[in-house]
Amino acid sequence: MKTKIYLTILMAFGLFSCSDLEEMNINPDKPSPELNKYDYSRSKVSTLLRAGSTYNGAHIFQRLKSLHIDLYSQMLDEVPSGWTNTRNYFSNDGWTIDYWNIIPSWISSLNIVINQGKDDPDRVNSVAVSKIWRVYIQSQACDVFGVMPFPSYKQIVENPPYVSVQDQYLEFFTELDEAIKMIDPAKGFLNGKEDMIYEGDITKWKKFANSLRLRLALRVSEVNPSLCATQAQAAIAIINGGTMESSGDDAKCPPSNKGWGQDYNYTLLFGWGETQHMTSSFEKLVTNIGGIDWPLSVSATTKPAKIDPRAVVMFDPSSSGIWKGVTPGLHPNNVNQSPNAKTEIAILGEFIVGKPAARNISRDYDLMLYEEVCFLKAEAALRGFATGNAKTEYEAGIHVSFTRWGVSGAEAYILSNDKNTAGTSANFDDISGTGNTQLEKIITQKYISLFPDVSIEAWSDKRRLNLPRFDVLAYRDPLIFGSLPSDITDPRSFIKRVKIPNAESTNNAVEYEKGVILMGTGGDRTSTNLWWDINKNYCTSAI
């Protein structure tokens, strides 16, 4: 009897069972990826389309775009962040690490979608877009860091090795080629809500893929002109679907406006008081070009007499009515100090960010616009990489851009021989004086048309061609740039890449060391050229 009681007590404690402990260890609030009641690939692609378009929200957007790319493309300068040392080409791991960490996780997720869908005829478009998107995301990271480790979907390696920039580009072209051929408009794709870029229109994705291919083709124009030609021609070829044909084909992504940091992020930066301002380089490019008078509707105390009318929309006069650019790379002590105080420099326009009381939080993020394609085609035609009419494309690009910024006068503008500070005029046929080659015209106009969301392309053009003309920074990291030239026509005067965060050299030492070898003699420094950047200088500006 007593034994029975004891046994009952023991049983009551449940000490004999065990399998339920394993069951208890299953999270009730997070699904397992193996759950086969649901096709996660749609959700994954959808999630990544927005994440990749917006740098995953304000956190990375500011750190990567505003505090690196915008400064390096000299499109914007953030004030009053005097401590923004990336402004002076210093490295700041704290601002790059999260982007560095998130890129491979995005690629891994896309790899899973590609692998899971490759044998399913119904998922062909999903796989194709995943491949395109993978190239889009990876090429941006590659142009920032250069040699980087990337997970492949073909060969699953636990710790993927570093891939040279050359190999990455070769893969980009194959992937895009495969994706373009794979796209089948007869098959289904994501619905309009899931595909926030093209609302499920797979034909537009095909044009985007070809346009992206053209963008990347021109990137290799200096280091491998024949590859550039082959890829540019394939991108333009009608048989492959061709590139974007109008602004209706623009790749844009609306912000989600759901939660903190998910708005159009320049508006958020303004909310923090970290206002964005015009640089002196930008000012020099837009002053006097096109011969159009400063618009009467905009009052400013200090302003150029003639101005590219788009620039007055892009930047508003400062609170004290001054329309002037800030000197790039100010020493920390001089940031927000006269004559570069925020009250004295032109500020990112309300056309983009809206008024303080009504910020333009739902503005789309531009990923790739039709005018960029026009200028890419113009360059390809001008330099003989593909057939076409450089002047027609060039002028089309200007027209589209004028429309986008809501200004008129493009007809007069493209006939004007008035030159900006660098010596560049808008008239394609006027090549008088220094700084006025047709390539300089194309890249100057492309630069303006990329403003502000696609500044990364502007920085890449600067590295590839040393165009357009930039001011050299007032103060640069003395450790790296102390011994480098300070000359607007010497490409080595400008930053070449972003350094890989330190954590990588401790957490992934073996692979990192191999990667550093792939970077070449410069090693993991901000002054080291990427593969496609061979210090070519096309800048003929005298001042």
Place this chain on the structure above:
Amino acid sequence: MRKKFKQVLKITMLVMLFAFTNVLYAQRDITGVVKDAKDGVVLPGVNVMVKGTSVGSTTNVDGKYSVKVPSGSTILVFSFIGYNSKEITLIDAQDSYDVMLETSTQEIEELVVTALGVKREKKALGYSMEEIKGEGLTETRDPNVSNALTGKIAGLQVRQASSGPSGSSRITIRGNNSISSNNQPLLVVDGMPVSSSTSGTDDYWGNRNVDKGSGMADISPDDIESMSILKGPAASALYGSLAGNGVIMITTKSGKLKKGLGISFNTNTTFEKPMETPDFQNVYGQGINGAFDVTQTGSWGSAMDGSNVAALLGDKPYSSSGNNLYEDFLRTGVTSTNSLELTAGNDNSTLRIGISRMDNKGIVPNSKFEKTSFDVRTTGKWNKLSADVKINYIRQITENRIKLAGDPDNIFLNYLATPRSVAFSDYDKYKEFNYAKEKYGSPAVFEANTFNNPYWSAYRNTNKDNKDRMLGFFALQYDFTSWLNLKARYGLDYTSSMFQDRLATGTPYWTTNGITGDFRAIQEINKIQNADFLFTAQSKLFDKVKGIFTFGGNLMNSKSTYQLTQAQGLEIPDYYSVLNGVNREIAFNRTEEEIRSWYGTASLSYDNWAYLDVTARQDRSSTLDGDSYFYPSIGGSIIVSQLLENSGIKTGPISFAKIRASWAEVGNDTDPYRTREYLNIKYDDGVLNVTPENFKTNPNYKPESIKSSEFGVDFRMFQNRLGIDFTYYKKNAFNQIIKLPTPPATGFQYEYVNAGNVENKGIELSVNAIPIHKKNLDWNISLNFSKNKNKIIKLTDGVKDHLLSDLSVQFLQVVASEGGDYGDILGYTYDRNADGQIYVDANGIPLPSEKMSKLGNYQPKWMMGLYNNITIYGINLGFLVDLRYGGKVYMGSIRTGATSGTLAMTLDGRETGFVVPNSIVKSTGEENSKAVSSQDYWKGISGITEAWMYDATNICLREMSIGYAIPTAITQKVKLSSVKVSLVARNLFMIYSKTKGFNPEGTYSTNNAQGIEYGTMPQLRSIGFNINLTF
């Protein structure tokens, strides 16, 4: 065998003889009362034995005894724990003897509470353990009882988060074992493991984090009978996979055998002020490059001359008037605690009711902290069955916990950057304008966005939390025979808390859809249930060999839910409802884990001088998918003094000597849901968003394993007036579950692996001395010293460094590196040449090194606590000094104050500049002669981590009390049995520290990355009084 038989025969004969004599001779009844010699209080439960016989009795609630003394016996022995035994010789003419017992100077036959709540003789233990009595915690009380352990226990370190009285503390015993997991001990209350969570933030940037306090702080010191610190794994082995970091066991009070109702009342009131404040300059005001500039954060302007300048709110004199945070903004904190205790008891049942209430008015305006505890415990006995039931209900309300680290609302950080020409009245004026007079509607401040207006932080961006906790158990014990019993227990620890956090409309940074203001409510419910049983058998096995055997099992189940609702962007300004958010966030997470265990112990003793303990425990933890693991321990001790005595050898002045040794293996399991892969989902706007976890799962975890050995000696000399206890230990933690940063290219940021070997070895020394022990003068000294040496012997293959600190802090890393010590701090040094000369740039400013290197380690090399207690004619003076030697700390506060030009250290070279001594211009290799201004120098070296590293050595006068117990003769006239009045103080002053004005142990986090100070609240000096009345 034969010998044994003889002895048995001898005993039998003796017993028979006894019985015979009993019959032959009449016995006499002796009665009397036993009292405490000091205060005359009657002592119930005193053993009264007739010497040389087994005849005896105990005193009742009134201290009265009655014993039948056989004729022929003439000596009575009175013994009671905590008192010296006393013998009295009976004389024929007297049948009544009142006895006064003296408190003993040092307790040898001390009973201590060991693992599973088993009471053992301390001398039998093969491991080191220390006990603190409850009365030591109530007088110089700290709102968080864990802080009261500071400096009192060798080998135990308490790091108090600098977030005020409601904040948490990080406790470690014998160093850090675990690289990625918790390093804090298990908390056991009345034998039941309970929640001892600590909170703080791991985030250097603050990000709206507050420190919600320690679970241990919920326990009212008034309810604590004693605290046992089980330091080594051998002591805690019975807690198996919970015991990796040692155990703090709290035994709460129960009713006492007492006549009538016992009433005791204690009141304690203290006043708090910062113990030390930074040394600010009051010469130069807001500006840059030596000129006033109203838009600047720093104090690099011109000398404040009192002239009118265009400041925040129009013109005001450029002066330092009204700029003192400590006088012009903070207030004196007041903490008052009132506790009432009612006790009753007779031979079969006891009852205790303890009620205590603590109110704290914080030093930061608009902050408060209050706690009410209600504790009822009753015991009862019916023949062989006894029961013990307890319910403790605790309610806590806290308003406006301070925001930590880099949060824009951290006023202590903000003050370090606030220009010296800014007065608090400037900020205060904004109240009139509802604070929002600034152009963009944000809180007016000298520089928007980086810092908030302190009044805005204190009165607008508020937070509040309520916590309800119930701790209780019921236990039944059945005594089958005199040597066998069964105890079964069920315990519950239920905590429910609601945290509400508001960001007022107009607060910058947190903008949603362009709309400011935010409100979030976080509800957390945590329920820990324990059910266990334990058979205990004790008997004499053979001659001189006694044994205690136990066998039991435990089931511990812990469930928690976390629920967040948040309004991001308040459409109706300053209206704090979740439904008012332009975006609404929700989160709901549930976790459950369970550990099921079997355990048993065998304790053998031989002839009162040799002891052996063996324990074994088997655990199955749900977090490890139910796999079973085994944790053994073995330990023993030899009482050398007893052995010598038994052999007839005199030990001279040595009254007690013991050597002990033990070995054990314990574990550490992991968090729930780590063995499978999951996706994070969120349905938004017609789309299901999915993102994978950022860590790679590991389905094959093993628990962490901590193997330890310990050796110790315990000496008492000169009638126990000098006691020395020395311990050497070594423990190695293997198979650590390490959250390893994995190369991001793997698609994950972390993975969890079982790897590593972390070694801690060290010594602990406790010395207790009574230099003077006279009727009206008593002097007690106790000193504890500990030294721990940590070494990371191995991490994993391929990874040599593991980052303990926040990834986003890039100028400083706290790491565990193979071959190094736990908590090495890496950072940028000055760039130096081979001769150690500092390289400067062309402007004469020191350059940082290109790579990080080791700058020190945050752990102290050794620690010491010294407690003195002197009693002169009833006046008692006690004080505690604690010391931590060695260790480094990164002083982020000093960096902020220096780069902002607010600290006095920035005064040199303001006008003329100075040349950095012994420096070389890097580009030319020539000696530097360029003078650098104070501004350019301090700003220039801000990125050189080495410049902000300080020696963390500090000596603090931690506690002091002066008390007087009014003699019983007087108190009894007013019907009080005792009255004690004391002046009490904590954190009196820093006797020595290199970080004058700042706390070198200040921390914003209770995680494993210590050694980073940043914007911490100063330590608070509290001075007050305590009155204790017993009716």
